[in-house]
Amino acid sequence: MARVLVVDDAAFMRKMVSDxxxxxxxxxxxxxxxxxxxxxxxxxxxxxxxxxxxxxPEKDGLAALQEIxxxxxxxxxxxxxxxxxxxxxxxxxxxxxxxxxxxxxxxxRVIGAVDKALS
Amino acid sequence: xxxxxxxxxxxxxxxEAVRGVLATLAPEAVVQRAIRVDGGIEASLEGLDLPAxxxxxxxxxxxxxxxxxxxxxxxxRRLAAAMMGMDPADVGDEPISELELSAAGEAMNQxxxxxxxATGAVLGQEVEIAPPDTRVAQTAEDLRAAFPDxxxxxxxxxxxxxxxxxLVQLVPxxxxxxxxxxxxxxxxxxxxxxxxxxxMLDVEVRVWAELGRTRMSSERAVALPRGAVVELDREADDAxxxxxxxxHFAMGRLVVTDEGELAIRLETVGAGPTTPRTPETQKES
Numbered sequence: 001m002a003r004v005l006v007v008d009d010a011a012f013m014r015k016m017v018s019d020x021x022x023x024x025x026x027x028x029x030x031x032x033x034x035x036x037x038x039x040x041x042x043x044x045x046x047x048x049x050x051x052x053x054x055x056x057p058e059k060d061g062l063a064a065l066q067e068i069x070x071x072x073x074x075x076x077x078x079x080x081x082x083x084x085x086x087x088x089x090x091x092x093x094x095x096x097x098x099x100x101x102x103x104x105x106x107x108x109r110v111i112g113a114v115d116k117a118l119s
Numbered sequence: 120x121x122x123x124x125x126x127x128x129x130x131x132x133x134x135e136a137v138r139g140v141l142a143t144l145a146p147e148a149v150v151q152r153a154i155r156v157d158g159g160i161e162a163s164l165e166g167l168d169l170p171a172x173x174x175x176x177x178x179x180x181x182x183x184x185x186x187x188x189x190x191x192x193x194x195x196r197r198l199a200a201a202m203m204g205m206d207p208a209d210v211g212d213e214p215i216s217e218l219e220l221s222a223a224g225e226a227m228n229q230x231x232x233x234x235x236x237a238t239g240a241v242l243g244q245e246v247e248i249a250p251p252d253t254r255v256a257q258t259a260e261d262l263r264a265a266f267p268d269x270x271x272x273x274x275x276x277x278x279x280x281x282x283x284x285x286l287v288q289l290v291p292x293x294x295x296x297x298x299x300x301x302x303x304x305x306x307x308x309x310x311x312x313x314x315x316x317x318x319m320l321d322v323e324v325r326v327w328a329e330l331g332r333t334r335m336s337s338e339r340a341v342a343l344p345r346g347a348v349v350e351l352d353r354e355a356d357d358a359x360x361x362x363x364x365x366x367h368f369a370m371g372r373l374v375v376t377d378e379g380e381l382a383i384r385l386e387t388v389g390a391g392p393t394t395p396r397t398p399e400t401q402k403e404s
Contacts, residue, residue, distance in 0.1 A: 083233040
């Protein structure tokens with residue numbers, strides 16, 4: 001079981017990811033709705049894994065990922081992307097993301113990505 | 120290919136991308152309807168049921184443009200129910216809730232991302248989008264306020280749970296030019312007016328660039344030693360000329376490509392000197 005921070009600007013997606021992770025035996029310790037909140041919540045909660053949406057207002061997922069990795073090079077982050085964001089996914093892997101899931105996804109895929117990030 | 124065909128190509132590609140996402144979120148609930156070139160936003164708004172959820176995205180990198188998706192509230196609620204693992208048929212006629220709107224907005228976000236990717240595939244370049252703007256339009260005025268005016272549009276209609284939905288592609292002039300370039304659209308009426316011109320489009324021509332010229336006596340020319348500097352009639356930062364089979368065709372700037380090769384970035388086409396000549400036959404400067 002891991003302590004997970006879920007970041008997405010859509011409340012529905014936060015709920016969907018949180019429900020899936022709870023079913024997979026993980027504990028969702030917090031949520032954030034944009035990149036700025038994600039960095040703040042990461043520093044506050046120090047989760048073992050963070051799921052991070054790419055397209056968000058204010059500060060997007062890539063910018064938040066860069067800040068989180070700069071603050072904690074060992075951070076385990078799983079990116080959530082939509083179709084057509086392949087170059088951003090590649091960039092996030094270069095920055096230090098451990099894995100990614102492409103929306104729309106099945107709950108098992110999120111659980112698998114979090115498990116992989118922990119391994 | 121004509122402009123209308125090119126517009127229909129991109130409208131079809133984006134429509135298929137949206138259907139692909141919907142087929143995952145709500146299998147067997149989607150039926151494709153008409154795809155057409157509307158020519159303007161007013162035509163693209165006709166016949167839509169209200170209230171409706173509308174989501175818009177703007178392309179922020181690659182090319183100017185965007186997509187808009189309009190979905191009646193009941194269809195959005197049924198889609199949200201399907202995404203939450205509930206039975207879409209159980210949805211009543213209550214106003215859309217915040218969580219349902221978030222779910223529908225997320226679905227529309229995914230559809231619009233797929234549509235932008237399909238647009239990029241047609242244009243041959245990646246198209247980056249800004250976060251979508253999702254809102255509920257209660258009236259025709261609300262709906263109109265969500266749409267920019269003064270651009271060409273295409274529409275792709277489809278039904279979702281039996282409700283009419285519409286994907287609108289915004290086609291600003293810069294987008295249209297990029298589309299025409301990518302798909303090799305001929306000037307309007309070119310095929311009908313001049314079949315000879317069309318037939319000659321495959322003929323290979325010689326293209327060369329000219330940095331500058333000078334004149335000197337033949338005595339001096341044959342005596343030029345290695346290392347001599349021959350001044351030309353152009354400044355270093357002047358535009359250079361491009362010729363096509365002896366005809367002056369364009370002017371531009373010499374650039375170096377990423378592969379280290381010389382190239383010309385055209386600045387004006389059809390302007391400048393018109394004297395036909397070839398390197399072999401030129402006799403004057």
